[in-house]
Amino acid sequence: MKPLFARGPSPTFRVFFAALTALGLIVADHRHQHLEMVRSALAFLTYPVQYAANQPTELVRTTREQLASTHELRVENAELHRENLLLKARLQQFEALEAENIRLRDLLGSSLDLGERVVIAEIMSIELAPYRQQVMVNKGTKSGVFIGQPVLDANAVMGQVVRASPFSSVVLLITDADHALPVEINRNGLRTIAAGTGLSQELELLYIPKNADVRAGDLLVTSGMDGRFPAGYPVARVTTVRQDPDNPFTTVIAAPTARLDRSREVLLVWNLSETSRQQALAGDATKARGSQ
Secondary structure (H helix, E strand, O other): OOOOOOOOOOHHHHHHHHHHHHHHHHHHHHHHOOOHHHHHHHHHHHHHHHHHHHHHHHHHHHHHHHHHHHHHHHHHHHHHHHHHHHHHHHHHHHHHHHHHHHHHHHHHHHHHHHOOEEEEEEEEEEOOOOOOOEEEEOOOHHHOOOOOOEEEOOOOEEEEEEEEOOOOEEEEEOOOOOOEEEEEEOOOOOEEEEEEOOOOOOEEEEEEOOOOOOOOOOEEEEOOOOOOOOOOOEEEEEEEEEOOOOOOOEEEEEEEOOOOOOOOEEEEEEOOOHHHHHHHHHHHHHHHHHHO
16 A cells, blocks of 8 residues: 655754754845844734733732732831830820929929928828818938928928828818918908918918908918917919808808919928028038049
8 A cells, every 4th residue: 555645854954954044034134134023023013912911910919919018018107106105105204204394493482482401302192081081192201301390392382291101191271171370461460370271272361350451362481489380482473252140250261372173393491490401501612532
């Protein structure tokens, strides 16, 4: 039987012919660029296939970038949120420090005006019992604090020390129901007693005759008659003057000048004689020179 197809060129000849053809095409394209149009046409025809084949990879890359960007934005947002909270907290601290500096300047200015030996103390706690007006400060007998020592803020008298331990003391405020303070009206020198009522913004003046010259707005200052509070410290201002038919005395109510419910620092005062004051000032100056 004869074969169905005639036998063609040998494989070796085919390889040689293909290599020669490829070499010729390379030389022709390199020297004369005759195949540029063919290459462009083939690239145009194969672009959709390349684009479709590249889409899965491009989609994966785009998704990763978006996820990474979203994650980075979330991390950056959380970091900025934390920084914002920290900055706000620091701002609050700065505002608190500024307010504290203002209060301390007021206290120091008040101590210079008093011309007495003073120590600044900070209020640690307050008494929460009804009608009990007491606070605890962070100075005690180690700082020279003694029972009965006058206590002031930057504005006026606050009270006196009733208990003292080595590192803290309890101050009875002038509004406590058990506290009474000799005072006088600064306008006319009328002497009386300012008694606490148990209310934080109220004092009552005792035994005021009905014909006494007392007016709303009068400033009450310490009279010094008790030998404990030096004379001339502001105490309160008269707010109410009322005549009651059933009361043989005039009802007079006054509001403390000190910020009893707001002050955080207080002054512990020593009532020094002129000689003692000079000795204290000389001792302070010697300590200052020694520290330098």
